[in-house]
Amino acid sequence: xxxxxxxxxxxxxxxxxxxxxxxxxxxxxxxxxxxxxxxxxxxxxxxxxxxxxxxxxxxxxxxxxxxxxxxxxxxxxxxxxxxxxxxxxxxxxxxxxxxxxxxxxxxxxxxxxxxxxxxxxxxxxxxxxxxxxxxxxxxxxxxxxxxxxxxxxxxxxxxxxxxxxxxxxxxxxxxxxxxxxxxxxxxxxxxxxxxxxxxxxxxxxxxxxxxxxxxxxxxxxxxxxxxxxxxxxxxxxxxxxxxxxxxxxxxxxxxxxxxxxxxxxxxxxxxxxxxxxxxxxxxxxxxxxxxxxxxxxxxxxxxxxxxxxxxxxxxxxxxxxxxxxxxxxxxxxxxxxxxxxxxxxxxxxxxxxxxxxxxxxxxxxxxxxxxxxxxxxxxxxxxxxxxxxxxxxxxxxxxxxxxxxxxxxxxxxxxxxxxxxxxxxxxxxxxxxxxxxx
Amino acid sequence: xxxxxxxxxxxxxxxxxxxxxxxxxxxxxxxxxxxxxxxxxxxxxxxxxxxxxxxxxxxxxxxxxxxxxxxxxxxxxxxxxxxxxxxxxxxxxxxxxxxxxxxxxxxxxxxxxxxxxxxxxxxxxxxxxxxxxxxxxxxxxxxxxxxxxxxxxxxxxxxxxxxxxxxxxxxxxxxxxxxxxxxxxxxxxxxxxxxxxxxxxxxxxxxxxxxxxxxxxxxxxxxxxxxxxxxxxxxxxxxxxxxxxxxxxxxxxxxxxxxxxxxxxxxxxxxxxxxxxxxxxxxxxxxxxxxxxxxxxxxxxxxxxxxxxxxxxxxxxxxxxxxxxxxxxxxxxxxxxxxxxxxxxxxxxxxxxxxxxxxxxxxxxxxxxxxxxxxxxxxxxxxxxxxxxxxxxxxxxxxxxxxxxxxxxxxxxxxxxxxxxxxxxxxxxxxxxxxxxx
Ligand SMILES: NC(=O)c1ccc[n+]([C@@H]2O[C@H](COP(=O)([O-])OP(=O)(O)OC[C@H]3O[C@@H](n4cnc5c(N)ncnc54)[C@H](OP(=O)(O)O)[C@@H]3O)[C@@H](O)[C@H]2O)c1
Ligand SMILES: NC(=O)c1ccc[n+]([C@@H]2O[C@H](COP(=O)([O-])OP(=O)(O)OC[C@H]3O[C@@H](n4cnc5c(N)ncnc54)[C@H](OP(=O)(O)O)[C@@H]3O)[C@@H](O)[C@H]2O)c1
Numbered sequence: 001x002x003x004x005x006x007x008x009x010x011x012x013x014x015x016x017x018x019x020x021x022x023x024x025x026x027x028x029x030x031x032x033x034x035x036x037x038x039x040x041x042x043x044x045x046x047x048x049x050x051x052x053x054x055x056x057x058x059x060x061x062x063x064x065x066x067x068x069x070x071x072x073x074x075x076x077x078x079x080x081x082x083x084x085x086x087x088x089x090x091x092x093x094x095x096x097x098x099x100x101x102x103x104x105x106x107x108x109x110x111x112x113x114x115x116x117x118x119x120x121x122x123x124x125x126x127x128x129x130x131x132x133x134x135x136x137x138x139x140x141x142x143x144x145x146x147x148x149x150x151x152x153x154x155x156x157x158x159x160x161x162x163x164x165x166x167x168x169x170x171x172x173x174x175x176x177x178x179x180x181x182x183x184x185x186x187x188x189x190x191x192x193x194x195x196x197x198x199x200x201x202x203x204x205x206x207x208x209x210x211x212x213x214x215x216x217x218x219x220x221x222x223x224x225x226x227x228x229x230x231x232x233x234x235x236x237x238x239x240x241x242x243x244x245x246x247x248x249x250x251x252x253x254x255x256x257x258x259x260x261x262x263x264x265x266x267x268x269x270x271x272x273x274x275x276x277x278x279x280x281x282x283x284x285x286x287x288x289x290x291x292x293x294x295x296x297x298x299x300x301x302x303x304x305x306x307x308x309x310x311x312x313x314x315x316x317x318x319x320x321x322x323x324x325x326x327x328x329x330x331x332x333x334x335x336x337x338x339x340x341x342x343x344x345x346x347x348x349x350x351x352x353x354x355x356x357x358x359x360x361x362x363x364x365x366x367x368x369x370x371x372x373x374x375x376x377x378x379x380x381x382x383x384x385x386x387x388x389x390x391x392x393x394x395x396x397x398x399x400x401x402x403x404x405x406x407x408x409x410x411x412x413x414x415x416x417x418x419x420x421x422x423x424x425x426x427x428x429x430x431x432x433x434x435x436x437x438x
Numbered sequence: 439x440x441x442x443x444x445x446x447x448x449x450x451x452x453x454x455x456x457x458x459x460x461x462x463x464x465x466x467x468x469x470x471x472x473x474x475x476x477x478x479x480x481x482x483x484x485x486x487x488x489x490x491x492x493x494x495x496x497x498x499x500x501x502x503x504x505x506x507x508x509x510x511x512x513x514x515x516x517x518x519x520x521x522x523x524x525x526x527x528x529x530x531x532x533x534x535x536x537x538x539x540x541x542x543x544x545x546x547x548x549x550x551x552x553x554x555x556x557x558x559x560x561x562x563x564x565x566x567x568x569x570x571x572x573x574x575x576x577x578x579x580x581x582x583x584x585x586x587x588x589x590x591x592x593x594x595x596x597x598x599x600x601x602x603x604x605x606x607x608x609x610x611x612x613x614x615x616x617x618x619x620x621x622x623x624x625x626x627x628x629x630x631x632x633x634x635x636x637x638x639x640x641x642x643x644x645x646x647x648x649x650x651x652x653x654x655x656x657x658x659x660x661x662x663x664x665x666x667x668x669x670x671x672x673x674x675x676x677x678x679x680x681x682x683x684x685x686x687x688x689x690x691x692x693x694x695x696x697x698x699x700x701x702x703x704x705x706x707x708x709x710x711x712x713x714x715x716x717x718x719x720x721x722x723x724x725x726x727x728x729x730x731x732x733x734x735x736x737x738x739x740x741x742x743x744x745x746x747x748x749x750x751x752x753x754x755x756x757x758x759x760x761x762x763x764x765x766x767x768x769x770x771x772x773x774x775x776x777x778x779x780x781x782x783x784x785x786x787x788x789x790x791x792x793x794x795x796x797x798x799x800x801x802x803x804x805x806x807x808x809x810x811x812x813x814x815x816x817x818x819x820x821x822x823x824x825x826x827x828x829x830x831x832x833x834x835x836x837x838x839x840x841x842x843x844x845x846x847x848x849x850x851x852x853x854x855x856x857x858x859x860x861x862x863x864x865x866x867x868x869x870x871x872x873x874x875x876x
Contacts, residue, residue: 019730023588023589026729026730027588027589027730030589030590030655031588034587034655034770034773034774034775035775036775131585136731137586137728137732138731138734139584139585139734142577142580142584142585143581143585146580146752146755146756147569147577147581147749148752149472149751149752150462150465150748150749150750150751150752151465151468151748152465152468275716275717275737278713278716279713290748291464292461292464292465292575292744292747292748293574293575293576293739293748294738294739294742294744295738296576296736296737296738297735297737297738298735299713299735300733300734301732301733304732306730306732307730309588309730310588310589310731311585311731314586314588316588317588318584318587321767325763325767328759329759331759336472337471337472337474340471340474
């Protein structure tokens with residue numbers, strides 16, 4: 001076993017990049033004791049190399065251009081924590097072409113270009129590791145890909161965007177509106193100046209597509225994810241859900257059945273006695289259902305420099321052990337051998353079945369409940385719970401209900417009929433409900 | 439990559455052994471797609487080969503003697519799910535001596551003889567995998583050993599005995615006594631006829647010593663685990679704890695500090711708003727605190743044939759990828775390279791610091807609280823909460839309190855002084871309290 005250090009080339013010196021340097025420095029001894037040799041960042045690159053950094057870059061060769069760094073002969077592995085598509089992708093492909101393993105935290109890149117990148121890696125016979133791309137420090141990729149490798153994985157569901165979870169948690173605790181909770185999250189650095197990717201569910205959809213591929217052994221299918229963000233969730237819905245015994249979370253859900261695979265990100269009511277419902281603030285959590293293990297749950301910090309670096313460094317430890325090994329020894333990127341990755345039938349969101357929460361503003365007049373329940377009965381939809389609130393101040397009353405499991409198409413047909421009722425006002429809220437009974 | 443099946447020799451056809459056969463059969467296609475070749479049990483052994491089994495043994499060569507099976511030339515890997523010390527150990531060492539990797543679920547054997555077994559494995563240059571030995575299907579060994587390999591792990595705490603968690607959960611929900619809850623657990627098959635190992639905390643101590651070794655990189659140190667079971671926990675303590683905002687769980691706790699390492703298993707009060715407090719019934723859960731990742735939590739089924747087999751098969755997948763690889767490529771058994779495993783200073787339980795729950799029966803007379811609080815103040819112990827209950831039926835009152843953090847020695851000195859007070863009756867309960875704030 002060589003005692004020479006594993007030489008890491010690092011592109012990106014932002015939150016995660018500096019975290020990687022910091023963690024490799026502060027845990028240098030532990031890491032070397034695990035790997036059998038030291039792991040060191042020898043080369044680094046950023047957009048503006050003159051910018052002062054909080055971490056100690058002594059001994060690290062700074063390279064002006066990310067692509068040159070990726071082509072540097074004197075590194076053993078490339079860590080990509082730049083983000084975005086262009087530079088990141090070019091650098092990763094350049095390193096792979098030179099037979100260098102890659103570690104990346106870039107979920108957007110993998111979700112949108114992962115199939116090409118993994119093909120290049122398989123071609124080169126070196127791994128691309130990406131534990132940090134989903135749920136930060138939680139080793140969820142490793143858990144699904146290796147720890148649950150004995151299972152047929154049937155479904156997974158996760159709180160995989162800390163920004164949305166923070167906002168929804170604040171709306172729940174403080175009764176805030178979405179806009180106010182978002183503004184607070186921005187002040188605290190939990191949401192970006194342009195929060196679109198987070199609050200519209202795109203970031204969660206990126207991560208979900210990665211998790212689903214390793215769970216089911218299918219190519220990355222980001223465009224097939226049905227994606228609905230949290231911008232329309234109101235404090236009123238959160239409060240009614242609480243009254244009915246539920247919490248509202250933004251979930252990424254992947255399920256497979258004989259019919260095909262569902263991939264969806266949307267606000268979801270979860271019974272408040274389930275552990276997932278209790279994961280609050282910026283924490284992430286993922287539930288996995290395997291046909292041997294049953295339900296397994298994971299939670300922890302989904303973001304932050306050190307937590308994300310924890311995952312990057314874990315990948316580096318794996319990569320270090322595999323340096324120079326025959327390709328068939330590497331854990332395959334998508335958990336299944338490249339030749340065994342199979343496209344599966346991806347279901348449109350209209351084909352799913354779910355329970356539904358429906359909240360309506362209705363005229364305060366007799367016959368409303370009868371009209372509503374009549375339409376639901378006509379569509380053969382059972383009601384699990386119903387709540388009627390007398391008007392306060394204005395003329396409209398509120399009715400909220402939760403249905404039993406029903407095909408989305410059937411529910412939407414009933415909803416259209418309900419919205420055509422003369423006493424039903426604009427602005428219905430319809431939110432899916434999930435139960436994670438083991 | 440060879441398409442030949444990985445040939446598994448299986449000793450033990452009980453709950454776990456049959457689970458392994460069942461899971462390998464039902465998920466054969468998924469597993470082969472992951473590994474790149476099939477994984478099959480080709481040889482099996484049990485005590486009584488004539489006994490009818492629930493699983494399909496067609497195509498499996500039955501071998502009368504476990505040791506002969508371990509020495510069988512035509513297997514690639516040995517799975518040991520016999521349990522106990524003698525046969526299991528001999529078979530494992532025999533397989534290792536022949537250069538065969540081993541997968542085992544035997545926490546008792548590893549806790550008591552693991553150092554010798556791992557030394558033999560290192561000598562032979564083949565892995566001994568043991569994911570199933572702790573927390574059943576939860577991939578906690580892999581998470582700590584690989585997924586958190588970038589961290590210095592500072593502490594871990596877990597609900598790692600499902601029998602005790604079930605009993606305590608039932609005592610909490612139903613107000614049952616320990617004896618009644620145990621009897622029910624036995625009827626349901628959640629506790630064995632002789633429950634000693636479980637309820638006295640020995641099984642949890644076995645598991646804790648395994649987790650602590652891979653977390654801290656130290657030899658297995660089962661004899662150093664301070665171990666207290668749940669037999670003395672009363673329904674009254676559970677109820678008072680609830681009133682004060684706590685749940686009582688049997689925890690295995692491993693912590694390290696500059697002073698040394700604490701290893702302890704004991705009933706513990708946990709604030710009821712923490713996720714660990716909400717893990718009920720036979721579920722297991724482990725919290726790990728790393729210096730990069732912060733706190734990460736895991737939960738799932740800690741026992742049962744299929745859940746435990748999920749872990750055994752995951753190990754088989756890892757072993758299959760590593761078959762014939764150079765020894766330095768294997769993940770080291772105790773997470774750290776054998777030469778880097780270091781004995782650490784193991785602290786006696788008297789050296790720990792904790793918060794304490796104290797429940798006393800006292801005479802119903804004036805001056806009791808003053809006497810108690812006076813002694814605590816003399817010992818410089820602050821009180822976080824106190825509860826006094828008027829006598830019901832008999833002449834004694836109950837006082838319960840929770841202290842701030844204090845050295846165990848100091849607390850015990852105060853407790854001795856308290857017990858010497860004339861108005862304090864026999865039968866005080868003292869239970870440690872832990873907070874897992876991130
Ligand atoms: N932040 C988290 O908690 C987190 C968690 C999980 C995953 N991730 C992922 O990790 C990646 C990095 O995130 P981050 O938060 O660390 O981003 P960041 O703080 O914005 O840092 C990005 C870094 O990339 C550098 N960079 C940008 N363009 C470059 C170029 N053309 N050539 C070389 N360097 C360039 C920047 O240089 P300058 O510093 O000179 O501008 C900066 O150092 C992203 O893919 C993100 O999705 C982040
Ligand atoms: N059960 C769980 O949920 C669980 C969970 C985690 C870990 N584990 C561990 O897994 C191991 C097995 O547990 P288990 O519950 O499966 O035990 P079990 O149901 O009692 O099965 C033990 C098996 O070993 C066989 N056996 C006993 N002595 C033998 C010998 N001398 N030679 C060959 N075979 C022999 C028995 O044969 P017969 O069937 O002919 O008697 C039986 O098939 C133990 O180490 C246990 O701690 C169990």
